[in-house]
Amino acid sequence: MYFYDTITITDKISIMNFIKKKYVRLDMIKKIIILMIISVMVTGCSKTAPIENVMEAQSGTDVVDSLEIPEKEVEQTPEPEVVDPKEVIDLSLLPNESGKVMVLMYHNIGDEEKEWVRTPENFKKDLLTLYEKGYRPISLSDYVSGNITTPEGYTPIVLTFDDGNKNNFEYLEDGTIDKDSAVGILLDFNKEYPDFELAATFFLNDQVLFGQSDRVEDKFEFLLENGMDIGNHSRTHANFTKISGEDLQKEIGAQAQYLEGFIKEEGYVVNTIALPFGSRPKDDSLTGFLKEGTYEGISYENIAILNVGWLPAHSPYDTRFNFESIPRIRASEMKVDNVGMYNYIEYFDKYPSERFISDGFPEIITIPDDKVELITTNSDKEIYVYEKESTEEVGN
Ligand SMILES: [Zn+2]
Numbered sequence: 578m579y580f581y582d583t584i585t586i587t588d589k590i591s592i593m594n595f596i597k598k599k600y601v602r603l604d605m606i607k608k609i610i611i612l613m614i615i616s617v618m619v620t621g622c623s624k625t626a627p628i629e630n631v632m633e634a635q636s637g638t639d640v641v642d643s644l645e646i647p648e649k650e651v652e653q654t655p656e657p658e659v660v661d662p663k664e665v666i667d668l669s670l671l672p673n674e675s676g677k678v679m680v681l682m683y684h685n686i687g688d689e690e691k692e693w694v695r696t697p698e699n700f701k702k703d704l705l706t707l708y709e710k711g712y713r714p715i716s717l718s719d720y721v722s723g724n725i726t727t728p729e730g731y732t733p734i735v736l737t738f739d740d741g742n743k744n745n746f747e748y749l750e751d752g753t754i755d756k757d758s759a760v761g762i763l764l765d766f767n768k769e770y771p772d773f774e775l776a777a778t779f780f781l782n783d784q785v786l787f788g789q790s791d792r793v794e795d796k797f798e799f800l801l802e803n804g805m806d807i808g809n810h811s812r813t814h815a816n817f818t819k820i821s822g823e824d825l826q827k828e829i830g831a832q833a834q835y836l837e838g839f840i841k842e843e844g845y846v847v848n849t850i851a852l853p854f855g856s857r858p859k860d861d862s863l864t865g866f867l868k869e870g871t872y873e874g875i876s877y878e879n880i881a882i883l884n885v886g887w888l889p890a891h892s893p894y895d896t897r898f899n900f901e902s903i904p905r906i907r908a909s910e911m912k913v914d915n916v917g918m919y920n921y922i923e924y925f926d927k928y929p930s931e932r933f934i935s936d937g938f939p940e941i942i943t944i945p946d947d948k949v950e951l952i953t954t955n956s957d958k959e960i961y962v963y964e965k966e967s968t969e970e971v972g973n
Contacts, residue, residue, distance in 0.1 A: 662941060663941065663943075663959075663961050666729065666936045666937065666938065666941070666943055666961070667729055667730065668963050670730035670934065671929070672729065672730070672935060672936035672943040672944075673930060673932065673934045673943075673944060674894055674933060674935065674936060674943050675892050675895055675933075675944045675948040675951040675952055676892055676932045676933035676934060676948075677890065677891065677892065677925075677931055677932060677933060678720060678732070678734065678735065678889060678892060678893075678933050679712070679734050679735070679918065679921055680717075680720070680734070680735040680737060680883065680889075680890050680905045681734060681735065681737060681905065681908040681918055682737050682885065682906065682907050682908060683700070683736070683737065683738045683739070683759065683908050684738065684739050684742070685740070685744050685745075686700055686744045686757065686759045687744050690910075690911065692909070692911050692912050693909075695909060697762055700759065701762055701766065703908055704763075704766045704773065705766075706919075706922065707734060707773075707922075708766075708770055708773050710925075710926070711730070712732050712733075713731045713733060713773060713774065714735065714774050714775075714776040714777065715727055715733040715734070715735065715774070715776055716776045716778070716804065717735050717806060717808070717849055717881055718849070718880065718881070719776075720733060720881075720893060721881045721900045722880070722893070723893035723894060723939075723956065724939050725893070725933075725939055726939050727935035728772070728935065729936055729937025729938075730934060730937075731934070731935055732932050732933050732934055736763075736777035736778070737777065737778050737780060737851060737883065738779045738780065739780045739810055739851055740780070740810065740814070741779060741780070741781035741782065741785075741786050741787050741788075741810070742787070743758075743787055743788025744757075745758060745759040745779060745787055746758050746760040746779070746796050747787070747789065748795070748796075754799075760800070760805075763805075775804040775805055776805065776806075777805045777806070778807070778808045779800065779805065779807060779808065780808040780809065780849075780883075781809070781810055782811050782813065782814040782832065782853060783812070783813060783814060786836075793839045794839050797836075797841075798840075801840070801845060807836055807840065807847055808847065808849040808850060808851060808883075809832050809833050809836065809847050809849065809850040809879070810832070810850070810851050810853055811829060811832055811853045812827065812829075812831045812832040812835070814853045814854075816854055816856050817852060817853065817854075817856040817857055818857070819858075819859060820858060820863070822862075822866055822870075825867075825870070826871060826872050829850060829867070829870060829872070829879070830871060830872025830875065830877045831872050831873075832847075833846070833847045833848070833877045834873075834875060848877070848878060848879050848880050848881075849880060849881040849882075850867065850879050850881070850882055851885075852882065852883065852884060852885070854885065855885030864901075867879065867882050867901065868882065868901055881900050881903060882900065882901045882903065883903045883905055884902060884904050885905060886904060886905065886906070886916065887904065887906065888904040888906070888916070889921055889925075890905075892933050894942050894952050894953055894956055894958075895951050896951065896952070896953045898953070936961070939958075940958055940959065941958060941959050941960075941961050942956065942959065943961045943963065944960070944963075945962070945963060945964075945965035946962050946964050946965055949962055
């Protein structure tokens with residue numbers, strides 16, 4: 578009985594994880610405790626039927642007798658002890674939350690495959706491959722904040738699209754979303770595979786956003802309502818290598834303000850940036866402006882700064898994780914120099930212990946004992962170290 582209750586609770590939590598929106602942060606441990614107590618109470622009620630007794634008691638007569646619970650029944654009621662979520666983490670899935678995470682970089686979706694263009698067929702192939710290999714999207718902000726809501730046994734990935742071209746998101750004349758645009762393909766894929774969540778960030782530069790100037794507000798609203806995000810890609814797709822501090826703040830601050838001007842959702846700020854051309858100021862004293870600055874009296878603060886190329890990113894719990902320099906992997910098969918998405922999928926197949934594998938509990942960092950030294954001790958989350966040896970089959 579007790580065992581099955583625990584399973585039900587875990588399932589409930591998994592479901593809640595699926596449906597929850599990006600900034601609704603659940604305190605998993607609290608939820609478990611509350612659900613456990615509710616579960617125990619329900620179990621207790623069904624055995625001793627105290628509801629009727631309490632009703633009687635409330636109506637006035639025989640108060641003491643009706644509230645008395647027979648000793649035998651008390652023994653049968655499970656102890657309302659606090660369940661440690663660590664006890665339900667499936668170690669046979671080899672959770673490893675020190676592992677690497679792929680932040681994938683796309684640009685265009687189009688009819689002809691090119692260096693910066695993926696055909697709809699190839700994009701669908703990418704999604705299916707990722708799905709079958711156990712990768713599941715999470716939002717960029719969840720990744721950088723370490724709120725890994727990925728179900729247990731699966732690996733988070735972050736999907737990103739640069740330049741905001743029309744082929745990323747297009748409304749057709751009949752009002753429907755083009756099924757061959759990035760958003761259209763993601764929607765269809767999510768419909769077929771609902772556990773491949775809609776989470777992607779679109780980094781937008783210049784003033785024509787997704788190529789249809791009269792539909793910008795609608796598109797932003799649609800993206801945010803469906804779990805996707807808007808990011809900054811600078812005002813003019815500027816090269817940041819040789820730029821003045823003033824211009825740099827204008828490129829970032831003006832674009833953040835411009836993009837936010839189309840956003841209806843209260844409190845949503847554009848606080849992630851993909852560096853145009855992956856460029857950074859050569860003058861180190863200006864680097865700080867990538868993170869924070871001011872334009873026309875309004876300040877901005879970025880929580881994620883994304884590069885171009887060519888490595889998997891560190892776990893947000895890794896001491897080497899740096900939100901100011903997050904590498905991305907090109908999701909392409911053309912001119913990727915052996916560091917494209919498919920190369921890394923192959924790499925993680927070969928070296929699975931390098932890969933981030935979620936424990937299913939955002940509030941706990943689960944790692945095998947051979948990865949302890951990688952993990953930051955600054956996190957306020959609980960770190961759960963397990964013996965890797967004991968989970969491996971003997972004689973295998
Ligand atoms: Zn770009």
